[in-house]
Amino acid sequence: MQLTRFMPCASTSVAQIIGKPDLAPAAWVRRLVTLCDSAPATPYETVQLVLEKELGRNVGDLFERFDAEPLGSASIAQVHRARLKGDKNDVVVKVQHPGVQELMMTDIRNLQAFALYMQKIDIEFDLFSVTKEMEKQIGYEFDFKREADAMERIGYFLKDNNKRSPVLVPRVRGDIVTRRVLVMEYMDGIPIMNLGDEIAKRGINPRGKIAAAAKQNILGSLTMAYGQMILKSGFFHADPHPGNILVCKGSEVALLDYGQVKDLPDALRLGYANLMLAIADKDPKRASESFRELGIDTLSHCENEEQEMFRLAETMFDTKLPPGVTMLQPFSEESSIKKIAVQSFPEELFSVLRTVHLLRGLSVGLGINYSCAEQWRPFAEEALYSAGRLKGRRSLHFPYKTLSALSPFSAQHAIHPSSPPPATAEEGDSFREIRKSTAVNLGAGNRDNKTDMSYDVPDGVDVRGRYDPEFEGILTRDALQFVADLQREFRNHVKHAMDCRREAKTRCNDGASPRFDPATLFIRESEWSCAAVPPAVADRRVEITGPVERKMIINALNSGAKVFMADFEDALSPSWENLMRGQVNLKDAVGGTITFDDRARNRVYKLNEDKDKVAKLFVRPRGWHLPESHVFIDGEPATGCLVDFGLYFFHNYATFRETQGAGFGPFFYLPKMEHSREAKTWNRVFEWAEKRVGIDEGTIRATVLIETLPAVFQMDEILYELRDHSVGLNCGRWDYIFSYVKTFQNHPDRILPDRGLVGMNQQFMKSYSDLLIRTCHRRGVHAMGGMAAQIPIKDDPEANKAALGLVRKDKMREAKAGHDGTWAAHPGLIPACNEVFTAHMGEAPNQIQSATREEAASLTVEDLLQRPSGVRTMEGLRLNTRVGIRYLAAWPTGTGSVPLYNLMEDAATAEISRVQNWQWLRYGVELDGAGVRVNADLFRVVVEEEMARIEREVGKERFGKGMYGEARKIFTRQCTARSLDDFMTLDAYNSIVVHYPRDATSPKL
Structure with a gap:
C-alpha cells in the first residue's frame, strides 16, 4: 500500500491490475478491490461548481434530486445518484475530479521510470511498453464525451449481434454530456465480488448447486460479451x-x-x-x-x-x-x-x-x-x-459449451436447459x-433457436426462417452463396457507416447542426455529369409505390404509371413470409408470368399483354440499418438490404435486361442514406455484382431517396459516388420530416407544428425541393417529386373531389418547380397526376434540360434549416397517437401499408407521429395557445381516450382480436423513453422474427 503515497492516482489503476485472486492472496484482493473504488472524494461544493460550469445551469434547475454523498469515488471521477426533473427514473452523474489529469500523468511517468528500472534489474518483460499503453488509455479517460460514444457503440454492437445483449450497458443521456460530466442510466445491482455474501444473506448455500449455476451464468455472459467485442x-x-x-x-x-x-x-x-x-x-x-x-x-x-x-x-x-x-x-x-x-x-x-x-x-x-x-x-x-x-x-453454427462443463462443478452440478435444478430447501422464494x-x-444466441432448414445452404449460412417449398427456388445454394459473399465483402463498410451515423447523432445532440462539408467543396463546385439516363426510364412522370404483394404488383404494373417501385422497406412489414413471397412475386413479374387468382371475386389478375403499357419495375431494398434476423451469415444476422438486393439481382438480372430495361437494369430505389459514404458503399455493391455475373459496369441504375436531413447537404456527393449508376434523386418528404425531428431532437427551438401543417410551403421544405431539382438537373439525372398519400374516398364524392383537388394542386407545384415526375400511393390518383405533368411537360419525357433552377444555387444553410412555423394542437397530439398505435397494430400482422383517415400510412408517416409526440413530451410544448402543456399525465389520458376511439372505429370484436394492446405498449414506450430511438421498427421487428427448427412447420418456442 506504500504505492498510494507517492503515486496516489496511478495506484488505483495498478490496484485494478494486481487486485485479482489469481495474482494475490485473498486478504490483499479484498483490500485492493476496495482501493479501486475508494479514492478520496471531491467535496460536494466543488462538485456543484464543476457541474454548473460544465452544464451552464444550476444543479437545482436540472435535477429534482442530487445525492451529495457519492456512490463511489475512483482515481479520475466520482459518481452520484440523482434524478432529472420531469423524469421518473434515477440517473448516475459522473463528475471528474478537478486537476486530476495533470496529477495522473505525473504518476504515470513515475510508473514508467519504475518499469524501466525493474526491466534492468529483474524482470525480462517489456514492462515499459505496457506503461506506455497505460498512458495512452488513461489519457482517453479524461474525455467523457468519448466515453459516452464508446458506451453507445458497444451497446449497439452487442444488441445488434444478439437476440438479447449478454450484458447490460447503461444508456447515456446524450443531451447532458460534456468532457468532464457524464449522465447515464442508473443500474441497480450488487458488485460482483459481493455476490457470495448476498447469496449467503438470502439463506442460500454459496457452494451449492443454485449458487454455482448462477455464477456460471454470470461469468458466461461476460465471457460471451468480451469474445464478441474483441474478436468480432x-x-x-x-x-x-x-x-x-x-x-x-x-x-x-x-x-x-x-x-x-x-x-x-x-x-x-x-x-x-x-x-x-x-x-x-x-x-x-x-x-x-x-x-x-x-x-x-x-x-x-x-x-x-x-x-x-x-x-x-x-x-x-x-x-x-x-x-x-x-x-x-x-x-x-x-x-x-x-x-x-x-x-x-x-x-x-x-x-x-x-x-x-x-x-x-x-x-x-x-x-x-x-x-x-x-x-x-x-x-x-x-x-x-x-x-x-x-x-x-x-x-459453423457456433454451438457453445456451457461453463459448467469446464468448471469444478461440472461433475456433480451440471445444469442443462431441459432440466433445471429441482427446488431445494436452501433456495427459497x-x-x-x-x-x-x-x-x-x-x-451467439442460444442454440434452442438454431435452425437447420431443408434448404441447401453453403458454408457459413444458416437459414432460420420457416421452410416452404415455394421459397426453394429463391433460396438456392448459389443465390445464398451470392448473398453470403456480398455480406462478407461489405459487412465492415456497413458497420463503419452505422458508427459514423452514431457519431453524427452525438454531435447534433450536443448542439451542432448539419452543414455542407468543406472537404467536398470541389465536388459541389466542379462541373461533371452522371451517366446518361437509359431510354427505358427517361419518362417517369408518374410512379406508383407499394409492397411486394402479388396482387399489388400486378395492379401497379398495369396502373398506367410509368414506373412501379416495389417496396421491401417502409410499405412492407418484413416478416419472413412477406420477404420471401415478395422475391417469388418479383421473379414471376420480371419473367412476365405473374398471375393472381382471386377466388372471392372470381377473377384472375395478370399483366397487360401490351408490354408498352406495363410500368417499368424499380425495387426498393431496406435501409442499411435494418438486419435480416432469419438469415445468419458466419454467426451474425445478415444486412437486410443486402439480402433484398442480392436475392432479387441474382435471380432477375438477365431476364430483366431482356424484358424491361433495354439492356439496362435492374433498377433500384435506395432509402434512408445520411452520407455519401453510404452511397459509395452501394456503388461498390453494384460494381461487385456486375463484375460477379459478367455484365457491363453501369448496367444497374438507382435513384436515391433524399429523406434524411443530413443527406440534403450531401446531394452532389451522393450523385458523384453513384455517377455511373445513378438515375436521380427523389424527395422522400415524409421521412424527411421524421428526420428533421430526429436530427434536432435536442434542439427545443426546432419543434415542428402539427404534422398536417408541415407541407412543401414551409421554407425549409421548399428549399430542400428546389436544391434537389437544381442538383439533379445540373448533373443530368431525374429530380423526382414526393408522395401523394391520399386514397380515394368512395363513400363521400364531395370529400373525394376536394382530396383530388389537393393532389392536383400539389402536383402542379412540383411540375412547375421542375420535378420530372411524382409518386402516388394509390392507382386512383394516377390519372390526376399524369394529367398535371403532361399539361406542363407535354410530350417531353422529363425536364432535365429545361428546368435548370440556377437560382437554387444561392440557397443557404439557413434556408434549408429555417425554423418551421405553425401551431401545435391537442388534435395533432391525438391524431399522432391514433395513427401510431393503429399502424403498429397492423405491422406485426404482416401489413406495412395501412389506409387510415383517407391517407395511406406507412412506416415514414407513423414515425413522424412517434417522434413528434416524443419531442412535445420532452419539452412540454403548449397546445392550442391555451396554456395546456404536454406532459406524462396528459399523454396517459390521451392514450386512454384514443384507444377507446380506436375500439369504436374498428369494432369491439376486431379490437379484441387485434394487436392494439401490444401496439399501445410499444408506442407509449417509444414516446416516453428518455432518449429517442432511431427507428420504432427496430423495436417492433423483434415481434415478427420467428426461428424454426429443421423441417418444422411450427416455430421453436
Whole structure:
C-alpha cells in the first residue's frame, strides 16, 4: 500500500491490475478491490461548481434530486445518484475530479521510470511498453464525451449481434454530456465480488448447486460479451475489474465505466484470433507463429522452447489456471516469463492482456476455472473465416459449451436447459430470479433457436426462417452463396457507416447542426455529369409505390404509371413470409408470368399483354440499418438490404435486361442514406455484382431517396459516388420530416407544428425541393417529386373531389418547380397526376434540360434549416397517437401499408407521429395557445381516450382480436423513453422474427 503515497492516482489503476485472486492472496484482493473504488472524494461544493460550469445551469434547475454523498469515488471521477426533473427514473452523474489529469500523468511517468528500472534489474518483460499503453488509455479517460460514444457503440454492437445483449450497458443521456460530466442510466445491482455474501444473506448455500449455476451464468455472459467485442468487432470495454461489474435482477450482468476502451487494429485482432485457436487446440507451433504475427518478440533461455512458448501463451492470454494452481506467480524462477524473455510487446495488445487477466481474476474469485480460448473459438473461427484465412470451421453454427462443463462443478452440478435444478430447501422464494436464468449456453444466441432448414445452404449460412417449398427456388445454394459473399465483402463498410451515423447523432445532440462539408467543396463546385439516363426510364412522370404483394404488383404494373417501385422497406412489414413471397412475386413479374387468382371475386389478375403499357419495375431494398434476423451469415444476422438486393439481382438480372430495361437494369430505389459514404458503399455493391455475373459496369441504375436531413447537404456527393449508376434523386418528404425531428431532437427551438401543417410551403421544405431539382438537373439525372398519400374516398364524392383537388394542386407545384415526375400511393390518383405533368411537360419525357433552377444555387444553410412555423394542437397530439398505435397494430400482422383517415400510412408517416409526440413530451410544448402543456399525465389520458376511439372505429370484436394492446405498449414506450430511438421498427421487428427448427412447420418456442 506504500504505492498510494507517492503515486496516489496511478495506484488505483495498478490496484485494478494486481487486485485479482489469481495474482494475490485473498486478504490483499479484498483490500485492493476496495482501493479501486475508494479514492478520496471531491467535496460536494466543488462538485456543484464543476457541474454548473460544465452544464451552464444550476444543479437545482436540472435535477429534482442530487445525492451529495457519492456512490463511489475512483482515481479520475466520482459518481452520484440523482434524478432529472420531469423524469421518473434515477440517473448516475459522473463528475471528474478537478486537476486530476495533470496529477495522473505525473504518476504515470513515475510508473514508467519504475518499469524501466525493474526491466534492468529483474524482470525480462517489456514492462515499459505496457506503461506506455497505460498512458495512452488513461489519457482517453479524461474525455467523457468519448466515453459516452464508446458506451453507445458497444451497446449497439452487442444488441445488434444478439437476440438479447449478454450484458447490460447503461444508456447515456446524450443531451447532458460534456468532457468532464457524464449522465447515464442508473443500474441497480450488487458488485460482483459481493455476490457470495448476498447469496449467503438470502439463506442460500454459496457452494451449492443454485449458487454455482448462477455464477456460471454470470461469468458466461461476460465471457460471451468480451469474445464478441474483441474478436468480432475489435472495439471493446477494456476495464472489467470487479468494481465495474454489477449483478442485477435475474442474474443479469451490468458492465460499467467505458473510459478505457480499445479499438484493436484488424491485423492484431486476427492475430489474436489465431492465437485463441492455437491455445484451444493445444497447438504449440501455431502459438509460436501467432506470437510472431502479433509482434511479440521473445528470447529463449530453455531447451524446450516451443512448449515453454505455449505455456507462456496460456499464462498471458487464457483464463484457465493449471491443475492444482489457485494463484499465479508470473515472475517466479519456474515461470515461462523467466524462461522466455519477452523483449518487445505491442503496446496496443496490452488492453487485451489486461482484459483477459481481469476475467481470469473474476473466474478465480467466483470459483470457476475455465478457458476463454475454448469459449471464444467460434468467434475466432468466424473472424479468420471472414478474412479469408480459414477454409473450414468446426463451429459453423457456433454451438457453445456451457461453463459448467469446464468448471469444478461440472461433475456433480451440471445444469442443462431441459432440466433445471429441482427446488431445494436452501433456495427459497427469494432466489427465484437467479434460477430463471441459470441454464444459458454461451454463444451467439442460444442454440434452442438454431435452425437447420431443408434448404441447401453453403458454408457459413444458416437459414432460420420457416421452410416452404415455394421459397426453394429463391433460396438456392448459389443465390445464398451470392448473398453470403456480398455480406462478407461489405459487412465492415456497413458497420463503419452505422458508427459514423452514431457519431453524427452525438454531435447534433450536443448542439451542432448539419452543414455542407468543406472537404467536398470541389465536388459541389466542379462541373461533371452522371451517366446518361437509359431510354427505358427517361419518362417517369408518374410512379406508383407499394409492397411486394402479388396482387399489388400486378395492379401497379398495369396502373398506367410509368414506373412501379416495389417496396421491401417502409410499405412492407418484413416478416419472413412477406420477404420471401415478395422475391417469388418479383421473379414471376420480371419473367412476365405473374398471375393472381382471386377466388372471392372470381377473377384472375395478370399483366397487360401490351408490354408498352406495363410500368417499368424499380425495387426498393431496406435501409442499411435494418438486419435480416432469419438469415445468419458466419454467426451474425445478415444486412437486410443486402439480402433484398442480392436475392432479387441474382435471380432477375438477365431476364430483366431482356424484358424491361433495354439492356439496362435492374433498377433500384435506395432509402434512408445520411452520407455519401453510404452511397459509395452501394456503388461498390453494384460494381461487385456486375463484375460477379459478367455484365457491363453501369448496367444497374438507382435513384436515391433524399429523406434524411443530413443527406440534403450531401446531394452532389451522393450523385458523384453513384455517377455511373445513378438515375436521380427523389424527395422522400415524409421521412424527411421524421428526420428533421430526429436530427434536432435536442434542439427545443426546432419543434415542428402539427404534422398536417408541415407541407412543401414551409421554407425549409421548399428549399430542400428546389436544391434537389437544381442538383439533379445540373448533373443530368431525374429530380423526382414526393408522395401523394391520399386514397380515394368512395363513400363521400364531395370529400373525394376536394382530396383530388389537393393532389392536383400539389402536383402542379412540383411540375412547375421542375420535378420530372411524382409518386402516388394509390392507382386512383394516377390519372390526376399524369394529367398535371403532361399539361406542363407535354410530350417531353422529363425536364432535365429545361428546368435548370440556377437560382437554387444561392440557397443557404439557413434556408434549408429555417425554423418551421405553425401551431401545435391537442388534435395533432391525438391524431399522432391514433395513427401510431393503429399502424403498429397492423405491422406485426404482416401489413406495412395501412389506409387510415383517407391517407395511406406507412412506416415514414407513423414515425413522424412517434417522434413528434416524443419531442412535445420532452419539452412540454403548449397546445392550442391555451396554456395546456404536454406532459406524462396528459399523454396517459390521451392514450386512454384514443384507444377507446380506436375500439369504436374498428369494432369491439376486431379490437379484441387485434394487436392494439401490444401496439399501445410499444408506442407509449417509444414516446416516453428518455432518449429517442432511431427507428420504432427496430423495436417492433423483434415481434415478427420467428426461428424454426429443421423441417418444422411450427416455430421453436
